[in-house]
Amino acid sequence: MRTMVGGIAFYVQGGNSPTTVYFPGAGLVGLDYLNLADPDQGTHVFYDRGGTGWSTPVPLPRSAADVARELQETLPAPGPYLLVGHSMGAVYARRFAQLFPADVAGMLFLDPGHEDLLAHLPPEAAALGAAMKPDPTQLPDLTEAQLEAARQAYASLLAAWPDEVRAELTDHHLANWRTGLHEAANLESEVYDEVRHGGEVPDVPVIVLTAGAGNPAWSAYGSPELVAKTLAGIRDLHAELAASFTRGEHRVLDGATHQYAHIEQPDAVRAALHDLIARLD
Template identity: 60%
Template sequence: MPVTRSLPLGRAHEVAGGALALDRAGAGGPPVVVLPGAGLVGLDYLNVHTAAAEFTTSVLYDRAGTGWSDPVALPRTAADVATELRDLLRAAGIAGPYVLAGHSLGASYARRFAQLFPAEVAGLLLLDPGHEDLFAHLPAEAAGLNDRMKQAAAELPDLTESQLRSAREQYGALFAEWPPEAREPLVEHHLTTWRTVVAETANEDAVYAELRDGGELPDVPLIVLTAMGRNPYWTQFGSEELIEAAQRGIRDLHASIAAGVPRGEHRVLDDATHQFLHIERKDAVLRAIRDLIAAG
């Protein structure tokens, strides 16, 4: 049942006692459902959503505790997020099976959905995903690099006025193609909720344990996109050599994910970065969605 509230995009639906924001665009199927990365929200993917709606039904949403959905305690289990999404899609009257496009942490949630509800998945698109076997593919020093980055993120002080002005300009440029009625609330949202990424990923090891013990993925088409563009934030914590080795390890991990299922494919994007690959290479994301629909 839709809930009356002011949203920059879409409508809110009541699910398990809370209201969740969802926007549906386009027609046909299978519907593609975007699962945002940690700290991101549905509106971050408006460019992909608008373009995908030209050839299928496209769905953006904010999971509970993020965006314009009701707050909940974070972090959450992958099973809770997956079950919530299933209930939301039913409440919104969007029938499966679905192509799930999960970015980063959202890819873990997409995989958990596929483990729990295999008959409701038509395809999987994993955008630069994390994985429970990550550190088996990385140099030993990468674990320390990861710990240092996590600790630094958790200890960041509030942004100064100068930092807020700079971030507002950067986000404004990043979302320049978004219409003002979407861009302005999205920029302000990121400036006030940037700590969500820390909260959502606080139980990363537990989520990976869920996936490891959660069973096989269904035999559906799967595409993994790897972003090989350099993240300048990483260079504050590790040497150039370590970062290059870590990126090669991530690429190899993603190749193994694709090779581990009957209909998996791995595609490498040398000119895209982890956080914004869907903006920097929208074309590659849309091509993958089209290919998964055609292969289903």
């Protein structure tokens, strides 16, 4: 059931503590993580950031502080919270933890973005990344053939979702596929520095999950050797991030891809959530 609080769309499942809050990756929304909810593991809060999903439209991109404060002011369930951040959502989760450390009980990062990424990659990887960032205003509309192919892909990808949710979610993604590009436009130019200089995060239990197969789109822009080096650098970065916490752990999800690791390997992600909940103070 969708609840609107201050223009922000929330989807809450379960009850009791702890409360787990999901920060979607760019281009994804709260309902994309519905498969991770375990009703026996407290309350699960899925939400759409302002300007995304079913929340009130706002200009994109935004600062990470704006995203964090928006969430803290509207959360419909009590904390402290277990934060689950995917990709760019992990960066926003860390900014939330910087600004509201008392509200954070633990963190799960799913193939997270990070401000030190380029320092762990070969120099050629910067060009690889740049080639994969098109200007969303210059991209043509999807053709009917592309729309139908995407619709079939979502039918398979979201097969475990209730029929009505899968249909609504598919229609939303097909109509709003540029949103993630708009939202991520300032990630490297502004948001990374904002988090870099944003202060400490609480030393809470943390698990970092790396998508073992990386981003399948890399193979269209770089050689197999460059892709392998890039993936190895990301694994090293994620291991360092986990090691920066006294109760941090790094796990690799073999075969999982960046965008849909939580759908491809839900049992492994749910297991990480279960283990984190067991470690909460």
